[in-house]
Amino acid sequence: MDSIRVFAPATVANVACGFDIFGLAVDNPGDEVILTRRNDNKIVIREITGDAGKLTIDETRNAVSVPVIKYLAHLGLQTGFDIVLHKKMALGSGLGSSSASSVAGVFAANKLLGEPLSTDKLLPFAMEGERVACGSAHADNVAPALLGGFVVIRSYAPLDVFKVPVPDNLYVSLIHPDVEVNTKDARHILKNEVSMNKAISQMGNVSGMIAGLMSSDYALIGRSMVDFIIEPIRSILIPSFFEVKMAATEAGALGCSISGAGPSVFAFSEGRETAEKVAAAMKTAFEQVNIQATTYVSTINQAGPKILE
Template sequence: MEKQKVTAFAPATVANVSCGFDILGFAVEDLGDKVSVSLSDSPGVRVKTISGDKGKLPYEPEKNTCSVAIMAMLKELDFSGGLEIDLYKGLPLGSGMGSSAASAVAALVAANTLLGNPFEKKDLLPFAMESERIACGAAHADNVSPALLGGFVLIREYQPLDVIPLHVPRGLYCTLVHPHLVLNTYDSRSVLRRNVSLQDATTQSGNIAGLVAGLFQEDMALISRSLNDVIAEPSRSVLIPGYDEVKEGIKPAGALGCGISGSGPTIFILSPSEEIAWEVSRLAQNVFDKMQLPIDLYVSAINTRGAYIMEEEI
């Protein structure tokens, strides 16, 4: 019997991962968005309901990341039927945790399952990237790839797209520190330098290579040495109150390092154990308490599952 409705979940993600600007990302556990997609008698794609967004997200199909991603997939399939979308936002908007990517990926996984899985999971990536073009003006893959596939990913090349899953070391944990600020991706990109010196490019390349090697070798010290961004972070960190204080404060606790998650303002901290991840969350809380700036804290292992189906209705 034909399925009538499918619900999928896609996780929050950390993009850039310090030195890996636009080419590295990883997924976190539990935190994310849910999307239900159902068959409709009316042709076309319609956003039926949105909850958890405080009324900020658009219902127009050409402006919502869920519907944009699904419409890109349906165009490839030459599908002329009707689909309806119910979006349940679990991620704050403008947080740097891959909010738009999670919505689009969950929508695609649900729609693909509803239509009988015409695409392999990895083949949904180009459609998800089209939704990022709507969300932030460029079809980046460093959020949608880990949201879809899970784990750490490297985007080696965009033309043609070449996404490479990386090893996830045992014991690696992430702390996310989300200050109650909205930092627009466009604004965050506007402060970046347009030209990079040869010295900075060389340093950044060495750190990216070191981070990838550290992941595969499960060498926490090498990961720690490599979590250093000399290109984007110096310009972007000034937009995030408390960033420098957090970065300095976590070192004595044994954290591997920290960086700006996506375009911010969320700060990610990597730790070699869950115990240290909770300890650095306490230290980060102290920093923002002194500033009287509310924050949300999340501690998570690296999510190697990615997006998945939650339920199907016949």
């Protein structure tokens, strides 16, 4: 096989109370990468679509190619690839756009080379794409995009990641408003210190979220979707955030919060029918302040990246 086409999913990072430690994958949107062997050892980005010309084709500075370069260097392989990247979601959306590209690229390379590494061993290389994209090699987007499911990053040094089982009928409503939030800016405004009371409350919700997911206790999941540390600060970057959040809960959502650094917003619901109503309610709330938005409804994607025919 000389060429492969791979899809990697969008993700929701932080999941309200789990800043930089929680992340989950959804069915759509996502990015597609086509990787083709070359007769030399060069990594060449041939084409990028869907980015409005914003992304560089410099292979040393793009999130799709850097993980491939790091992966090949780790294996000591002198192999070249042409890369075509199809962006299927907006840049800076809070949906793990750079992570999807990173995961699709390194997953495709590993498949073309006969899988010298297991999928989970690709995570450190995918994280290097995040370092290029936003200056921090965090894993709360790339880990679920690569592994699928709901993922917890217990530790970064050493890297310790595990998946948590989730209820079958848990749905995610996602909405991406037509506003822009820069990930670096969204991290810069955060405080370096929090009060003891807030830390204790946050730890209680982190524990409650895990227990609720593992026991299919939807009410506990909802009660745990309270972020005392990050959401109060980042919400100021999203117009009408609290109105959107209220609309989601009034439509039946278990809870609602910011997806990643924003501006996208997500909500959990029990059942697809409720999740569809929640997505529609959030869209209406944004439209009331003349902001157009795109919605998605999905279960938690357990598969992660996949090969497309």
